[in-house]
Amino acid sequence: MQKKYLMTPGPTTVPSEVLLAQARPMIHHRTPDFNACVRECAEGLKYVFQTELSDVLMFASSGTGAMESAIVNCFCPGDKVIVCYNGKFGQRMESLSKAYGLEVTTLSYGWQQCVDPQDIADALAAAPDTRGVIVTQSETSSGVLNDVEAVGAIVRAYPECVLIVDSITGIGAVECKTDEWGLDVVMTGSQKGLMLPPGLAACTVSPKAWKAYERSTLPKFYFDWGKYRKSLKDDTTPFTPAVSLMIGLAEALRLIREEGIENVIARHAKLAEATRQGCVALGLELFAPPEGRGNAVTPVWVPEGIDGKKLVSTLKNKYGVTIAGGQDDYAGRIFRVGHLGYVGDFDVIVVLAALEMALKELGYVFEAGAGIKAAEAVLMG
Ligand SMILES: Cc1ncc(COP(=O)(O)O)c(C=O)c1O
Structure with missing residues (x-):
């Protein structure tokens, strides 16, 4: 299972x-x-x-x-x-x-x-x-x-x-x-x-x-x-x-x-920020511009030398975590983490942990655990 x-x-x-x-x-x-x-x-x-x-x-x-x-x-x-x-x-x-x-x-x-x-x-x-x-x-x-x-x-x-x-x-x-x-x-x-x-x-x-x-x-x-x-x-x-x-x-x-609509939105804002900080701490580059980042999805550039489609399929097949790939011109070049709807703090931790494991397996070099640590700091803050 x-x-x-x-x-x-x-x-x-x-x-x-x-x-x-x-x-x-x-x-x-x-x-x-x-x-x-x-x-x-x-x-x-x-x-x-x-x-x-x-x-x-x-x-x-x-x-x-x-x-x-x-x-x-x-x-x-x-x-x-x-x-x-x-x-x-x-x-x-x-x-x-x-x-x-x-x-x-x-x-x-x-x-x-x-x-x-x-x-x-x-x-x-x-x-x-x-x-x-x-x-x-x-x-x-x-x-x-x-x-x-x-x-x-x-x-x-x-x-x-x-x-x-x-x-x-x-x-x-x-x-x-x-x-x-x-x-x-x-x-x-x-x-x-x-x-x-x-x-x-x-x-x-x-x-x-x-x-x-x-x-x-x-x-x-x-x-x-x-x-x-x-x-x-x-x-x-x-x-x-x-x-x-x-x-x-x-x-x-x-x-x-x-929950109250204002709290629902605040929860999404926090989860989005934790995801972004987690990715940045792994040395990854965010796709959306700082002045226009939403709370529903975080698109991230696939790092140089990593196969973006393989990253998404490894997350799904090996770790059971389904995220989205890029669309149209960005297929294989970005991946998109959704944090929308019924999501809580630990969903973000899970996706970052799986991302770290999949990236490691594909040969990307980074400090293990850095993404989770950064996300935790946001979630606890
Ligand atoms: C912003 C936006 N508009 C329109 C659509 C299309 O909606 P649907 O696929 O439910 O027809 C989507 C679906 O992902 C969406 O994200």
Whole structure:
């Protein structure tokens, strides 16, 4: 037997309380019991997204479903949007926008750069009839955290322009103040900070985004927000929901409320810092820039002379610790340690210990135990 540890930025480990809730016998979704579950999920998600003003809609889909829903519900063909990206997932929003015939202005950055809010301000000033700005808060492919608060302050001045934020690995890991920051649509997926298996997505819809919905003419059916809003008023869903996942979500939200969202975020910040300090103490170089490091995932350069893919496979096969490799141009060149959702101090210690062992085996020279020691200092501090 080999004990397994899942340390990727999604899917993430599911707590036993949530697993057990999902294992309950199936119930019918048009029943008072399930209505109560929908109500609990909707209220709990509002708490997690830190919103009173927005509705929170839930879909039986992966996170990309929520992303697609944002496009088809906010825009008309030919609408101007500004898409900012500094990684793989922001690029997906660009592809989605183009797939639906939007006129896209792309602000693209290197994977080690943050989106510059001033560029958005300039692009909006140059095209004030822009209908949407789209930003990824926590770019999972690069670990970069973009300043959506600053972007919110800019977009707020344009009453016809909605701000759409992919916070799929942000929610539950970093601060995301939907109302306070003026974020119109914020999206997440279940397999991340919500500590569930994949298969559910959620997004917030602000009053401004509902106005965009009313004028939007892009074709929509399954993801038509209006259907979800109407059903939500009766504590139900327009289509057969992912019943077990939603029962699990109610449980996961209870756990988050018990800890308190501010404490959940503070825990992630500490674990991220411990991981970073641990890696630096091993002589490894962090990938994301100091001004934009998120709490969900720590990407690290594979040291010179080490085979990055072998490092990831050694961790998994020999030590039972699954981390993520790099994507696209960074495949084999970086590795990414996830510390998102149901994670605690000792998960970070485990992953650093396994990393040390795997690096040693692959011939990397460093002071054994240095990573753990540095991480412990953060965890105890
Ligand atoms: C930032 C970000 N956006 C979008 C997605 C896509 O979500 P999904 O794979 O659930 O469709 C992911 C998934 O990892 C992500 O991390």
